[in-house]
Amino acid sequence: MTEVRGRPNIVLINCDDLGYGDLGCYGSTKNETPVLDHLAASGMRFTSFYMASPVCSPSRAALLTGCYPPRIGFGSFDGLPVLFPGQGLGLPDTEETLAAVLSRSGYRTQMVGKWHCGDQPDFLPTRHGFDRYFGLPYSNDMGRQVNPPSILDWLPPLPLLADTTVVEQQPDQASLTERYVEECLRFLRDDDSRPFFLYLAHLYVHLPIYVTDERLAASKNGPYGAAVGAIDWATGVILDELDALGLREDTIVIFTSDNGSLGDAPPPWGSTTPIGASNLPLRGTKGSTWEGGLRVPAIVSWPGRVPRGLTNDDLHTSLDLFPTLVALTGAERTTEHLIDGVDVSACWTDGAPTPVSTFAYYRQNNLEAVRNDRFKLHFAKGDDVLDALFDLEADPGETTDVADQHHDIVATLTAVADDIRRRLGDARLAMTGSECRPIGRVLDPKPLTTYDVEHPYVVAEYDLSDKG
Numbered sequence: 001m002t003e004v005r006g007r008p009n010i011v012l013i014n015c016d017d018l019g020y021g022d023l024g025c026y027g028s029t030k031n032e033t034p035v036l037d038h039l040a041a042s043g044m045r046f047t048s049f050y051m052a053s054p055v056c057s058p059s060r061a062a063l064l065t066g067c068y069p070p071r072i073g074f075g076s077f078d079g080l081p082v083l084f085p086g087q088g089l090g091l092p093d094t095e096e097t098l099a100a101v102l103s104r105s106g107y108r109t110q111m112v113g114k115w116h117c118g119d120q121p122d123f124l125p126t127r128h129g130f131d132r133y134f135g136l137p138y139s140n141d142m143g144r145q146v147n148p149p150s151i152l153d154w155l156p157p158l159p160l161l162a163d164t165t166v167v168e169q170q171p172d173q174a175s176l177t178e179r180y181v182e183e184c185l186r187f188l189r190d191d192d193s194r195p196f197f198l199y200l201a202h203l204y205v206h207l208p209i210y211v212t213d214e215r216l217a218a219s220k221n222g223p224y225g226a227a228v229g230a231i232d233w234a235t236g237v238i239l240d241e242l243d244a245l246g247l248r249e250d251t252i253v254i255f256t257s258d259n260g261s262l263g264d265a266p267p268p269w270g271s272t273t274p275i276g277a278s279n280l281p282l283r284g285t286k287g288s289t290w291e292g293g294l295r296v297p298a299i300v301s302w303p304g305r306v307p308r309g310l311t312n313d314d315l316h317t318s319l320d321l322f323p324t325l326v327a328l329t330g331a332e333r334t335t336e337h338l339i340d341g342v343d344v345s346a347c348w349t350d351g352a353p354t355p356v357s358t359f360a361y362y363r364q365n366n367l368e369a370v371r372n373d374r375f376k377l378h379f380a381k382g383d384d385v386l387d388a389l390f391d392l393e394a395d396p397g398e399t400t401d402v403a404d405q406h407h408d409i410v411a412t413l414t415a416v417a418d419d420i421r422r423r424l425g426d427a428r429l430a431m432t433g434s435e436c437r438p439i440g441r442v443l444d445p446k447p448l449t450t451y452d453v454e455h456p457y458v459v460a461e462y463d464l465s466d467k468g
Helices: 034-041 056-065 098-104 173-188 213-218 222-244 318-329 345-350 407-424
Strands: 009-015 044-046 108-113 132-135 159-162 165-169 196-201 251-257 298-301 310-312 359-363 366-371 375-381 384-391
Touching: 009 222, 009 318, 034 222, 034 251, 034 298, 056 098, 056 318, 098 108, 098 196, 098 318, 108 173, 132 173, 173 196, 173 222, 213 222, 222 251, 251 318, 318 345, 359 407, 366 407, 375 407, 384 407
Parallel strands: 009 196, 009 251, 044 310, 108 132, 108 196
Antiparallel strands: 044 298, 132 159, 159 165, 251 298, 359 366, 366 375, 375 384
């Protein structure tokens, strides 16, 4: 592995619902992303990078802990696919996060943006290794909104938090990205010689999409393209600041998304018109275990350490970020909890082949598919059984079932799945995993906000009906 000069800084940028085909460097002709295209050209672009869930709460917890969601109780939230406001569930402090490990080893840490791993005080970012936090504790559609679906008409005002304090309710979402960037710059400029970990979790491109008039006018792809443009701009500002501070060569920059996009599907609620997202050339969307639900764009840039302009087609996952960054920083874990990620630092710096041999596609607590370096075996889609094998190398769009041509591969991947089920469970088959740990729970949970007709909300109700 390339020798590290000192301890590297880390900037991790995680988007919300950004699809595999939404960036220019991944083939988009609808969205302009010059900064991210240049970032990919300056580092390594991954074409088979997976999040551990096709929806946000389990995906984000997995990224921070290096664990498949069922291992840490994040497969299902009392039957719900993600966490909701005021729910008494979340990531317990018995689970070790990347931020906690780095903080204990001398890093200063900041999180900006969407958390979604529990909104009760015991579960917030400052209980998980982040010195400071500024952002939304869950999705930006979980506030007061005009004409909500009946199952969501109870949602309280959307809270904006500073550490653990609600500093604003129903914030203007069109201005939040700029405010997030300001907070990031304030952190980067802090007069502190310690290495740092900055985690920026965008609200874009999750619905509803509010953007400034200027960005909308410049977009070729409506509000969606404007939101992608804001992500690109934000990345550029942060990179410029690292350059200005003389920190770029000492900083690992990672860019990715929490799950796939809605693709050419309309919003779950609201408009019947597709929003302009893309997972091409992959099949499926956010919420599914087709490739488009979990395979996402991913870029790693570290000048002088990660070679420039490389495309990595090997199997990689968000689970590996935790052990890889712990290894590169020289930090040490303090618990003996099993995790699922592996150290892939040699892949980044030396072009070594991936040590990742398999990946499990979980949807809530159901194991719906597994893959190896080339083939993907499906078992189910929701309540429907699906026995199919796809050659992802030749057919990333999962169009042609080749099970009859590869009985040996089907048998091998079935055995892999059986082992995963024994360890992590499979609710569809009523199997409980032997290695699963409980989710965090608190008694008497309360929402962070309650509606008050006398309160001077910045935005009384968000007027876009699109949710999802």
